[in-house]
Amino acid sequence: MAVSRAFRQAMKNRTQRSRRFEVLFFFVIMAMGLSFAGQPFRWGQSAARVFPLIYAVGRIFRLWDWQRTIPVSSLDDRAMAEYGMEFEKLGEAQQKEILMRYRVGTYLLGYYPDELEEAWGRESYGRAYGVLRWLLPVVAVGYWVGWWVLPEGRVRAGWMDGPVVLTWVLLLVLALPQLIRMWTEPDEVGEPKVVEREA
């Protein structure tokens, strides 16, 4: 029961809705990180400052990881993924090897980088470049305008906090292709029932 629940959760994590939620959450965390810009550094607040940065970097790596993983729900699935045939049809040595390593019902294996992966990867990089081509000049112009018009105070100090703003831009540039992919990629489709029964 725990196994099937874990598998369902793994599949749920791959739905477009949950992926979009993760994308939005990423931006919320990034905004939290920006809110600390311009404040004088105090050791007591360092955790709150560093947390969004660590979280954002962690998300970027997890997005890459997400792209390369595939949920495996049973011994048969794992045998299929590793040897291309059902568990029962494997040799004794292969079965033993799988049984030794099969600990949890849901297991994440390396995702096979096929042409679909590569095509969607290329497409997301292209789209990200298209967005950044207008977004980065807007940020740069906004930065100069802010420097020119913002009155002295906390907002101006935050706006002029170069390291924080630069870090934010860098993280956005690094993460954007993956975020676009998570936002646009459709849900996986299940096997039609009639084929499942006959196969």
Add this chain to the structure above:
Amino acid sequence: MLYNRIAVLRSERALSRQALAREVGVNPQTIGFLERGDYTPSLELAFKISRFFKLPVEAVFSPDPFRPLSEQVYEMQKKEA
């Protein structure tokens, strides 16, 4: 958009996505996305799939929507008769 008959051909042969994916060297999810029309395959993959089903590529893929196979077969039989 490129239409295809992969789902029908697979169903006729009682073939799982996993089995077809293994034969043509892609992820099972890729077959799913192809069947749903979410992805247009490369020429290489289109030929691999057609070759696997032992059919000409235009019988499996088409830029126009396919008519049901049963309808086509019925018309062919009618012409022959």
